[in-house]
Amino acid sequence: MTSTTALPKTMKSLLQASRKTTEVILVEAPIPTPTHPDDVLVRVHATAPCAGELLWAVNFPDSIPADKVMVPCQDLSGTVVTAPAASDFAPGDRVYCRIEAGRAGAARDYALARASELAKIPSSLNWIEAAATPLSALTAWQSLFVQGTLDAAGIKGDAAAREKNGKIRVLVTGAAGGVGSWVVQLAARSGAKAVVAVCGPGKEEAVRKLGATEIVDYTKTSIEEWVAADPAAREVDLVIEMVGGKTLSGCWAAVKEGGAMVTINTPPEYGKPEGMKKELSKALFFIVEPLGSNLAEIGDLIEAGYVRPTVDSVWEFADYAKAFERLESGHAKGKIIIKVSDEAAAA
Ligand SMILES: NC(=O)c1ccc[n+]([C@@H]2O[C@H](COP(=O)([O-])OP(=O)(O)OC[C@H]3O[C@@H](n4cnc5c(N)ncnc54)[C@H](OP(=O)(O)O)[C@@H]3O)[C@@H](O)[C@H]2O)c1
Numbered sequence: 001m002t003s004t005t006a007l008p009k010t011m012k013s014l015l016q017a018s019r020k021t022t023e024v025i026l027v028e029a030p031i032p033t034p035t036h037p038d039d040v041l042v043r044v045h046a047t048a049p050c051a052g053e054l055l056w057a058v059n060f061p062d063s064i065p066a067d068k069v070m071v072p073c074q075d076l077s078g079t080v081v082t083a084p085a086a087s088d089f090a091p092g093d094r095v096y097c098r099i100e101a102g103r104a105g106a107a108r109d110y111a112l113a114r115a116s117e118l119a120k121i122p123s124s125l126n127w128i129e130a131a132a133t134p135l136s137a138l139t140a141w142q143s144l145f146v147q148g149t150l151d152a153a154g155i156k157g158d159a160a161a162r163e164k165n166g167k168i169r170v171l172v173t174g175a176a177g178g179v180g181s182w183v184v185q186l187a188a189r190s191g192a193k194a195v196v197a198v199c200g201p202g203k204e205e206a207v208r209k210l211g212a213t214e215i216v217d218y219t220k221t222s223i224e225e226w227v228a229a230d231p232a233a234r235e236v237d238l239v240i241e242m243v244g245g246k247t248l249s250g251c252w253a254a255v256k257e258g259g260a261m262v263t264i265n266t267p268p269e270y271g272k273p274e275g276m277k278k279e280l281s282k283a284l285f286f287i288v289e290p291l292g293s294n295l296a297e298i299g300d301l302i303e304a305g306y307v308r309p310t311v312d313s314v315w316e317f318a319d320y321a322k323a324f325e326r327l328e329s330g331h332a333k334g335k336i337i338i339k340v341s342d343e344a345a346a347a
Contacts, residue, residue, distance in 0.1 A: 007031050007081070013108035014320055016070035019057035024072060024324060031110045034082065038114045040089055042078040045344040046131035047106040048335050049073045049327050051178070056101060063287070069104040073338065074290075076106035076113070077121060077130035087115035094121040098134035098290035107320065109340060119295035122303040127344040132178075132309035132335035137298045139264060139288040140182030143240045144170075144190070147262045147286050150238065154190035155301060162191040169236040171196040171223075171254050173243045175212060176203035178335045179264065181310040183240050184210040189306050196236060196254075198223060198247070206333060210310075223250030241265065249273050255280060262286065310334025316345075 010028045017023040034041055053072060057064040077096045083089040097117040099105055104112070121130045145152040150168060151161035170187045174180040175197030187195045188211025197203075197212035204215050214234075216226045227234045239251045239261040248263065248271030255261050260282035261268045268283040301307045312332040315323035320338055327336050339345050 007110070011109035012317065014072055016054060016057075016072055019064070019070065022054035022324075024054070024320060026318075026320070029108065032104065032112045034112060036112075036114065038084060038087065038116060039112045040083045040087065040095075040115050040118060041081040042076060042095060042106075042111050042113055042118075043081050043341065044076050044078040044106050044109060044111050045127040045339075045341040046077045047073040047338050047340055048075040048131045048135070048178075049107075049324060049338070050075070050135055051327055051330070051332075053101075054324070063101055065102050068102060071104040071106070071108055071111070073105045073107035074099045074101055075131055075134045076111055077125075077127045077344070078106075078111070078341075081110065084115060089115060089118060089120075094130075095119065096121050096125075096130040096134055097292060097295065098138055098288070100290050107338060107340070115292070117290045117292050119292045119299055122299045124303060124305075125309070127341075128311060128314055128337050128339070129309045131337050131344075132311050133298070133302075134290070134295055135288065136178040136335060137182045137307075137309070138290065138294055139179045140186050140240075141294050141298060142286070142288055143179075143262045143264060144183060144186055144238075147282075147284060148238050148240065149260050149282070150187060150190050150192060152186075152190060152297070155186070155306060165191040166193050168192050168238055169194040169196065170238045170240065171198065171236040171251065172240045173198040173223075173247050173251065175199045175207050176333050177242070178310075178312075178332065179242055180240075181207075181210055181334050182307070184212050185307045187211070187240075188213075189301070192238075194236075196234075200331060203333065206310075218247065218250075223247065224253040227254045235259075238262070241268070241271075244271065252276060252278065264288070312336050314339060 013029040080093040153161035154165040172183040176199040196214040197207040241263040244266035267285040312334040
């Protein structure tokens with residue numbers, strides 16, 4: 001730990017007005033004090049909201065403790081101010097992370113993250129790009145390589161992993177969004193046989209650049225219609241689904257008998273069409289784990305030039321309401337970033 005005497009007494013902070021509303025307000029608040037042995041105090045430079053996060057307290061009350069200080073935006077890039085002596089971090093380190101959803105977020109000048117959540121920022125990322133990475137990249141990584149059936153070793157060229165991945169056709173919905181843009185890149189880089197990107201109009205070129213091999217514009221063709229045109233060639237072995245509703249139902253048509261479906265918006269069984277007999281080897285919903293160790297692996301891939309974060313737009317702190325509006329439009333092309341410090345503004 002180092003001294004915090006040079007810190008101001010208060011800071012600017014966003015706050016969800018209450019657990020029951022999606023209204024966000026700007027307040028002056030005290031600097032948070034480390035209370036957990038693994039707490040790292042970080043000077044925040046940039047942060048990023050996550051789709052739907054202002055409804056978590058209502059929709060997932062068990063995951064958001066009643067005493068959570070309702071600071072939104074769980075992703076950050078920043079500089080370490082104080083860190084436990086036994087941790088891998090020291091004052092001045094450039095770090096990024098996802099703060100677990102049950103604790104106060106990072107839309108403020110200073111935030112507390114656990115050492116286990118943090119990783120050092122790859123030198124090729126600025127503060128904005130770094131803040132665009134943690135949640136989306138971690139979710140994509142875990143959905144493909146931890147919950148899903150692709151082998152991450154394929155990214156670094158492991159022959160056995162690439163042979164295995166080379167037999168797996170992957171379909172991803174929301175493919176141009178925050179998480180989807182990482183799923184496309186990681187699946188393609190790992191040597192998947194095909195990466196089918198489901199996205200809206202105007203996104204085709206972007207997802208092709210990320211590595212998509214087939215595109216379904218859901219505003220022109222439903223997933224069911226697309227697969228029905230040539231099931232033998234088009235059915236997929238692994239679905240990563242993040243939209244829910246009709247999109248999730250369509251994915252049941254696209255996945256092969258015995259294939260796998262990983263969802264992060266709605267549990268797979270909620271979208272299984274009535275009467276459908278298809279059995280999958282895996283059909284699961286999961287919540288991302290904010291693991292700094294995974295983020296460090298992703299950082300190595302960024303440094304090697306294999307993958308990059310995608311930034312939709314960057315907003316001044318004072319314009320936070322516009323950033324949330326853009327997010328809630330549901331059609332972001334990558335992550336929406338809010339600048340917190342002047343250093344991020346210079347990035
Ligand atoms: N379980 C977890 O741990 C976890 C973690 C992260 C995120 N999530 C959830 O995953 C979802 C995606 O997150 P995100 O950050 O990637 O959101 P995002 O950046 O807002 O992206 C959402 C994407 O959904 C697409 N979309 C909207 N309507 C669609 C439709 N009818 N059919 C197909 N695609 C449609 C949009 O694509 P177009 O503009 O091309 O239409 C957009 O790119 C959110 O619900 C989020 O809460 C869950």
